[in-house]
Amino acid sequence: xxxxxxxxxxxxxxxxxxxxxxxxxxxxxxxxxxxxxxxxxxxxxxxxxxxxxxxxxxxxxxxxxxxxxxxxxxxxxxxxxxxxxxxxxxxxxxxxxxxxxxxxxxxxxxxxxxxxxxxxxxxxxxxxxxxxxxxxxxxxxxxxxxxxxxxxxxxxxxxxxxxxxxxxxxxxxxxxxxxxxxxxxxxxxxxxxxxxxxxxxxxxxxxxxxxxxxxxxxxxxxxxxxxxxxxxxxxxxxxxxxxxxxxxxxxxxxxxxx
Amino acid sequence: xxxxxxxxxxxxxxxxxxxxxxxxxxxxxxxxxxxxxxxxxxxxxxxxxxxxxxxxxxxxxxxxxxxxxxxxxxxxxxxxxxxxxxxxxxxxxxxxxxxxxxxxxxxxxxxxxxxxxxxxxxxxxxxxxxxxxxxxxxxxxxxxxxxxxxxxxxxxxxxxxxxxxxxxxxxxxxxxxxxxxxxxxxxxxxxxxxxxxxxxxxxxxxxxxxxxxxxxxxxxxxxxxxxxxxxxxxxxxxxxxxxxxxxxxxxxxxxxxx
DNA sequence: GAAAATGTTCCGTAAATCGGAAAAAGTAGT
DNA sequence: ACTACTTTTTCCGATTTACGGAACATTTTC
Numbered sequence: 001x002x003x004x005x006x007x008x009x010x011x012x013x014x015x016x017x018x019x020x021x022x023x024x025x026x027x028x029x030x031x032x033x034x035x036x037x038x039x040x041x042x043x044x045x046x047x048x049x050x051x052x053x054x055x056x057x058x059x060x061x062x063x064x065x066x067x068x069x070x071x072x073x074x075x076x077x078x079x080x081x082x083x084x085x086x087x088x089x090x091x092x093x094x095x096x097x098x099x100x101x102x103x104x105x106x107x108x109x110x111x112x113x114x115x116x117x118x119x120x121x122x123x124x125x126x127x128x129x130x131x132x133x134x135x136x137x138x139x140x141x142x143x144x145x146x147x148x149x150x151x152x153x154x155x156x157x158x159x160x161x162x163x164x165x166x167x168x169x170x171x172x173x174x175x176x177x178x179x180x181x182x183x184x185x186x187x188x189x190x191x192x193x194x195x196x197x198x199x200x201x202x203x204x205x206x207x208x209x210x211x212x213x214x215x216x217x218x219x220x221x222x223x224x225x226x227x228x229x230x231x232x233x234x235x236x237x238x239x240x241x242x243x244x245x246x247x248x249x250x251x252x253x254x255x256x257x258x
Numbered sequence: 259x260x261x262x263x264x265x266x267x268x269x270x271x272x273x274x275x276x277x278x279x280x281x282x283x284x285x286x287x288x289x290x291x292x293x294x295x296x297x298x299x300x301x302x303x304x305x306x307x308x309x310x311x312x313x314x315x316x317x318x319x320x321x322x323x324x325x326x327x328x329x330x331x332x333x334x335x336x337x338x339x340x341x342x343x344x345x346x347x348x349x350x351x352x353x354x355x356x357x358x359x360x361x362x363x364x365x366x367x368x369x370x371x372x373x374x375x376x377x378x379x380x381x382x383x384x385x386x387x388x389x390x391x392x393x394x395x396x397x398x399x400x401x402x403x404x405x406x407x408x409x410x411x412x413x414x415x416x417x418x419x420x421x422x423x424x425x426x427x428x429x430x431x432x433x434x435x436x437x438x439x440x441x442x443x444x445x446x447x448x449x450x451x452x453x454x455x456x457x458x459x460x461x462x463x464x465x466x467x468x469x470x471x472x473x474x475x476x477x478x479x480x481x482x483x484x485x486x487x488x489x490x491x492x493x494x495x496x497x498x499x500x501x502x503x504x505x506x507x508x509x510x511x512x513x514x515x516x
Numbered sequence: 517g518a519a520a521a522t523g524t525t526c527c528g529t530a531a532a533t534c535g536g537a538a539a540a541a542g543t544a545g546t
Numbered sequence: 547a548c549t550a551c552t553t554t555t556t557c558c559g560a561t562t563t564a565c566g567g568a569a570c571a572t573t574t575t576c
Binding site: 267268269287288289299300302303304307321 | 552553554555556557562563564
Binding site for chain 1: 563564565566567568573
């Protein structure tokens with residue numbers, strides 16, 4: 001074989017081909033896989049054993065193979081999240097440039113928001129989260145923004161279980177929270193002033209897809225003392241516009257596949 | 259290295275490790291990846307190039323790598339496909355029992371149909387496809403049935419590029435094909451007699467969802483000599499009814515999730 | 517139970533892959 | 547624009563790995 005630059009790894013290519021085949025055509029048995037890939041059964045057997053050992057492929061009792069939780073976990077959770085971050089990064093950057101504050105991208109997870117991505121303020125006093133960390137959705141601006149887009153049944157469930165108090169500014173009355181969320185929904189953004197950490201606040205808005213399904217939250221997060229000096233309406237419009245822009249961007253990214 | 263049975267392929271293991279790492283900790287640059295995996299940078303570079311070439315990894319302008327649409331695609335294929343086959347299997351079975359011929363479930367993919375599922379005839383002479391294989395949409399009955407449900411712009415695109423001839427029975431004139439598709443649309447089923455393989459034909463109909471969006475094609479496929487002995491109108495109605503039943507079933511299956 | 521089909525292990529050997537070093541490309545600071 | 551530094555890519559000798567045919571083992575079918 002000629003040694004050319006840019007050649008790709010044959011074994012890796014074979015593994016990718018096998019996984020893609022199982023994805024489009026699985027379940028398949030060993031002979032079918034070997035035939036379609038035009039490789040020896042011994043070769044196919046070894047590769048399948050390797051992928052089975054890693055839970056990337058599962059073998060059933062009927063001796064057929066299909067994709068396993070290892071790769072499906074990547075495909076269904078990890079890859080979409082990375083795409084979300086990658087696609088939305090320019091919008092987060094722009095919002096950070098405009099405000100100079102810490103920007104968060106979050107997703108709603110049960111009763112919490114999870115911090116998926118952040119751009120940290122360079123100001124001397126700033127607020128920052130840990131990626132992967134969680135905050136109670138009803139106490140922070142990105143949570144409120146996302147809750148305001150929940151389908152009614154899901155919101156009813158959320159409001160039916162006790163709302164914990166973290167600070168004097170936490171909202172713990174379900175009816176009060178419901179009214180608050182209606183305001184957030186109409187206005188397009190949510191404000192939190194010390195609802196979870198007494199000295200931390202933010203302004204957040206929800207990113208929804210073309211079916212109005214909730215995708216994520218974008219928020220500007222800052223020390224309360226600095227938020228108090230800002231025109232919160234203007235900031236809210238800024239964040240809400242960023243979220244709308246994100247929604248459009250996600251639509252554009254999705255539609256070529258239609 | 260000792261040659262032991264049950265050893266797994268080192269290169270495949272490295273690729274799996276890399277992809278999992280990108281999923282968990284991505285985006286990462288080449289040096290980070292090489293350090294964490296304790297492999298040479300040259301090795302990491304080659305593997306990343308391979309995965310980038312297959313769209314399983316994408317490289318950003320900032321020289322970081324993250325999971326790509328290829329991995330994402332595994333989930334997209336897997337989820338809708340599994341659902342589709344499972345739900346429609348009883349309808350395919352019934353059609354096979356009634357006709358005794360080979361039944362195909364296909365999806366339109368660009369200018370081709372892809373064979374997603376099949377039930378093979380037990381008659382001594384039969385037609386069969388390979389799951390995952392493709393046939394040109396304009397030359398086979400499930401393709402014609404699905405093309406007849408394409409939105410106008412997509413059909414215009416399809417007709418604007420040359421229609422390849424595979425046999426004397428292939429339709430290669432765009433206006434002729436357009437008229438044919440109008441007939442198919444009105445009638446509810448398509449007939450192919452040797453348009454792709456000279457001795458193979460079929461009768462197909464399209465499965466559409468509640469928004470009249472194209473989902474799949476169902477077809478009865480048989481040797482031409484046997485099709486010639488059948489009442490093609492009756493068969494067409496049978497297939498068209500099966501496709502309608504499939505559409506109803508998919509609606510029912512879809513609405514609890516709404 | 518026998519035959520056929522399918523899958524696994526063994527082993528010689530060709531092919532593939534490795535990593536260090538050199539070359540190329542990219543970034544940051546002045 | 548230039549320079550220094552960092553990161554990535556390419557080259558190539560050498561080693562390792564992975565290949566497939568054949569033998570063997572297991573499972574399925576009649």
